[in-house]
Amino acid sequence: DAKTTQPTSMDCAEGRAANLPCNHSTISGNEYVYWYRQIHSQGPQYIIHGLKNNETNEMASLIITEDRKSSTLILPHATLRDTAVYYCIVSSTGTASKLTFGTGTRLQVTL
């Protein structure tokens, strides 16, 4: 599975959009981009995933560049409850969720 690179930490003001970048320059054609987050003292939680096209759900939007070498997770209106560690993971289908988590980006949402 391709390796990902994320910033160690980011800050965002409450009510603003939080844009979390992820580089995955060695991604293969059959590999998806997954995003999870982990709020303090809890297990990670699935947010969204995509292959080529941009994706949106009730939690976030995922923008994947045309060459698929990077992506951005967007939380459109960040709240204090979005403070968490966000993991970007690349994995091929058929792996039955055998995902490799890195150290992620610690997002701090402030008043």
Added chain:
Amino acid sequence: DVKVTQSSRYLVKRTGEKVFLECVQDMDHENMFWYRQDPGLGLRLIYFSYDVKMKEKGDIPEGYSVSREKKERFSLILESASTNQTSMYLCASSSFRDRREKLLFGSGTQLSVL
């Protein structure tokens, strides 16, 4: 509410003890996973299972074994606990029927080995 339940939130054991960490899911998921999480290292996969009585090694299986006698239950066993196994242990499950194959995690067990 569907969930993954880990038997203990906190556990303190002595070096050399045999330790059992239990995980139960109520979603009829085929796949179950054990991770450990340490500061600065992220989550690392220890073992996983795609079916009853099936197991496969993850990235760091040394010092651990697992048991899956029933579909809903996946146990992690530390045969002889050591201090370097002090960690947060997270269980997760998923299903092939979910096209997203998303992982659902338990709340974790913080194990301290003294």
